[in-house]
Amino acid sequence: xxxxxxxxxxxxxxxxxxxxxxxxxxxxRRGEIVALIGPNGAGKTTVFNCVTGVYExxxxxxxxxxxxxxxxxxxxxxxxxxxxxxxxxxxxxxTMTVFENVLVAKHMRMRQNIFSAAxxxxxxxxxxxxxxxxxxxxxxxxxxxxxxxxxxxYGLQRHLEIARALATDPELILLDEPAAGMNPxxxxxxxxxxxxxxxxxxxxxxxxxxxxxxxxxxxxxxxxLDFGKLIAxxxxxxxxxxxxxxxxYLGVADDA
Amino acid sequence: xTKTQKFISVLLLVALYAVIFVLEQTLAPSEMLFTVLxxxxxxxxxxxxxxxLNGFTGLFSLGQAGFMLIGAYVYGIFTIPIDARASVYQxxxxxxxxxxxxxxxxxxxxxxxxxxxAALIGLPVLRLKSDxxxxxxxxxxxxxxxxxxxxxxxxVTNGSNLLRKFxxxxxxxxxxxxxxxxxxxxxPFIIVGVCIFxxxxxxxxxxxxxxxxxxxxxRAAEAMGVSLFAHxxxxxxxxxxxxxxxxxxxxxxxxxxxASAFKAAMTYEILLIVVIGGLGSVTGSCIGSFLxxxxxxxxxxxxxxxxxxxxxxxxxxxxxxxxxxxxxxxMAIVLFYRKGLMGANEFSIQGIANFFKxxxxxxxxSAK
Numbered sequence: 324x325x326x327x328x329x330x331x332x333x334x335x336x337x338x339x340x341x342x343x344x345x346x347x348x349x350x351x352r353r354g355e356i357v358a359l360i361g362p363n364g365a366g367k368t369t370v371f372n373c374v375t376g377v378y379e380x381x382x383x384x385x386x387x388x389x390x391x392x393x394x395x396x397x398x399x400x401x402x403x404x405x406x407x408x409x410x411x412x413x414x415x416x417x418t419m420t421v422f423e424n425v426l427v428a429k430h431m432r433m434r435q436n437i438f439s440a441a442x443x444x445x446x447x448x449x450x451x452x453x454x455x456x457x458x459x460x461x462x463x464x465x466x467x468x469x470x471x472x473x474x475x476x477y478g479l480q481r482h483l484e485i486a487r488a489l490a491t492d493p494e495l496i497l498l499d500e501p502a503a504g505m506n507p508x509x510x511x512x513x514x515x516x517x518x519x520x521x522x523x524x525x526x527x528x529x530x531x532x533x534x535x536x537x538x539x540x541x542x543x544x545x546x547x548l549d550f551g552k553l554i555a556x557x558x559x560x561x562x563x564x565x566x567x568x569x570x571x572y573l574g575v576a577d578d579a
Numbered sequence: 580x581t582k583t584q585k586f587i588s589v590l591l592l593v594a595l596y597a598v599i600f601v602l603e604q605t606l607a608p609s610e611m612l613f614t615v616l617x618x619x620x621x622x623x624x625x626x627x628x629x630x631x632l633n634g635f636t637g638l639f640s641l642g643q644a645g646f647m648l649i650g651a652y653v654y655g656i657f658t659i660p661i662d663a664r665a666s667v668y669q670x671x672x673x674x675x676x677x678x679x680x681x682x683x684x685x686x687x688x689x690x691x692x693x694x695x696x697a698a699l700i701g702l703p704v705l706r707l708k709s710d711x712x713x714x715x716x717x718x719x720x721x722x723x724x725x726x727x728x729x730x731x732x733x734x735v736t737n738g739s740n741l742l743r744k745f746x747x748x749x750x751x752x753x754x755x756x757x758x759x760x761x762x763x764x765x766x767p768f769i770i771v772g773v774c775i776f777x778x779x780x781x782x783x784x785x786x787x788x789x790x791x792x793x794x795x796x797x798r799a800a801e802a803m804g805v806s807l808f809a810h811x812x813x814x815x816x817x818x819x820x821x822x823x824x825x826x827x828x829x830x831x832x833x834x835x836x837x838a839s840a841f842k843a844a845m846t847y848e849i850l851l852i853v854v855i856g857g858l859g860s861v862t863g864s865c866i867g868s869f870l871x872x873x874x875x876x877x878x879x880x881x882x883x884x885x886x887x888x889x890x891x892x893x894x895x896x897x898x899x900x901x902x903x904x905x906x907x908x909x910m911a912i913v914l915f916y917r918k919g920l921m922g923a924n925e926f927s928i929q930g931i932a933n934f935f936k937x938x939x940x941x942x943x944x945s946a947k
Contacts, residue, residue, distance in 0.1 A: 375802065402804035414799035416792045418859075418923065427792040430785050431804030437813060440784040441777065448785060491804055 326353045327389065328495050328527040334383035336369050343369040345551040356521060356528040358538045361548035362572050367531045368411055371497050375408050376401045388494065403431055407493035409484045411500045417473035421464060421483055424472050425455040428490035455490060462486045478509055489524060498530040502537055510534050514541050547572060587928050599768055603761040615873045616764050617748060620771040621828045623868035626852040627775050627861050628821035634858035635782060636814040637794030639713045641846050643822050645720030648841035649696055650689035650823030651830035652727055655742035656735060658685045663744040668737055675734040682746055686827050693823025694816045701815045705808065717843060727838040743835040767828055774821050779861055781817060790814050855912055857919030862926035879904060
């Protein structure tokens with residue numbers, strides 16, 4: 324149960340003269356929910372982009388399920404390995420329906436070529452449609468399946484983005500500020516939801532989030548970044564007590 | 580689409596083909612209608628293939644004329660009868676290619692040649708985005724045009740001279756004992772119909788879905804495990820294949836082929852059809868094509884030759900005025916129908932029914 328799912332060593336990302344991530348170590352073990360927090364511009368999303376292959380890290384290594392991910396591996400291949408992600412600013416396929424959004428995520432696991440797909444020679448299309456419908460049903464989105472993604476209210480768009488990421492059959496899911504723009508009620512529902520999908524789909528979760536209630540409630544461990552550097556790591560209780568974190572990010576209780 | 584809707588659609592298509600067949604047997608072959616139908620069908624195919632790339636995959640490519648050119652030449656080169664080659668290739672000792680292939684094989688070869696060249700130039704070009712891709716593909720088409728006119732390639736391409744004497748649409752007419760069964764419009768319609776049907780199958784497949792996902796958001800598509808390059812290349816190759824077939828059909832329609840005719844203006848015409856019909860609408864491209872060809876070849880002819888809609892004004896309506904009016908119409912469409920006639924919707928029985936239902940439902944005074 325405690326095998327390492329994601330193991331980042333000495334990750335460094337420089338953009339010209341700016342060091343966005345500086346020598347970061349980070350480990351996520353199987354079944355954990357790990358949070359990555361820190362002030363705006365601390366380099367959290369850059370870490371996600373390095374892990375998912377959007378950026379090629381300047382230095383350091385990333386291992387997934389014990390195997391190092393080669394430099395220059397493209398994002399699609401990394402998703403295929405089993406790392407799914409959501410985006411800070413929602414990135415759905417806006418002109419497509421809810422159903423189609425989920426189906427796109429199934430494409431890479433279909434055994435087909437352009438001919439068998441166009442002429443429906445194998446039953447792959449039917450298989451993934453059934454899978455996608457089952458997923459939508461589990462997620463309570465089935466009644467919206469023919470709705471254009473862009474017509475959904477904000478909260479449901481967030482939900483769909485996570486459902487779509489789940490459709491790629493991930494081992495590890497990276498959530499980039501899933502609670503952004505949500506009210507306290509929605510945020511606490513989201514907390515429950517994340518814990519629920521972790522159990523149901525046997526997921527490991529790495530989450531970037533600014534809502535401290537949510538972070539403290541669901542995280543097993545927390546990493547705190549500031550100016551690209553790791554300034555603290557530990558359990559929620561340890562982080563809340565850590566003076567450096569309070570100074571850099573959390574602040575004193577009454578000015579939040 | 581429900582079963583009944585599918586059934587009605589098929590029935591309507593069969594009816595369309597039947598009407599064309601009957602018209603061809605009854606009207607004179609020289610009727611303007613047939614020109615419009617033939618050329619319209621060819622442009623419909625090329626427009627749909629361009630729409631697959633520009634409308635469905637979101638790749639702004641302007642290489643269509645180049646791929647049509649390749650298709651037209653491959654078709655011409657491999658179908659000119661052997662005994663006619665000496666006269667066609669008169670400056671090149673009858674050319675080097677001394678065999679012909681059956682028409683259907685030549686059509687497939689035309690598409691395949693265009694697809695192969697697309698696969699090659701796609702390697703560097705598809706890494707570019709939006710405007711840059713447009714410039715690169717436009718440049719490719721111009722280069723193709725120059726290469727095929729190159730004197731050194733004369734034994735194959737006949738240099739800057741015409742290719743002619745290959746089978747044309749008129750060869751589809753069947754003459755039996757003094758009576759002619761006219762098929763010169765029907766057969767191209769069938770070929771185009773089959774091609775568009777295949778493109779629609781691709782669009783409706785898992786691949787088509789991925790193409791649209793790439794159009795909507797490249798980075799999200801990539802995060803869903805979609806290889807951007809492989810799928811862009813695939814879309815480009817499929818689109819070019821059918822542009823090549825379209826080029827071959829255009830050669831058959833024109834009866835002669837000359838590289839110099841495949842100018843960028845041809846690509847713009849097709850782009851115009853795609854935009855008028857609606858980016859992301861197959862039926863839009865088809866309707867747009869016939870409207871465009873009918874307007875430019877037929878309905879607006881009078882503007883060039885003295886009298887239009889019964890108004891005789893030779894001072895105003897003279898050579899070139901048609902293009903002025905045409906430009907104004909296009910500007911109006913782009914200004915007021917920005918999404919084209921169909922938007923991203925498809926023409927359907929249900930759609931028409933809904934349209935009329937809305938039209939005849941009394942509007943409620945207050946909203947909701």
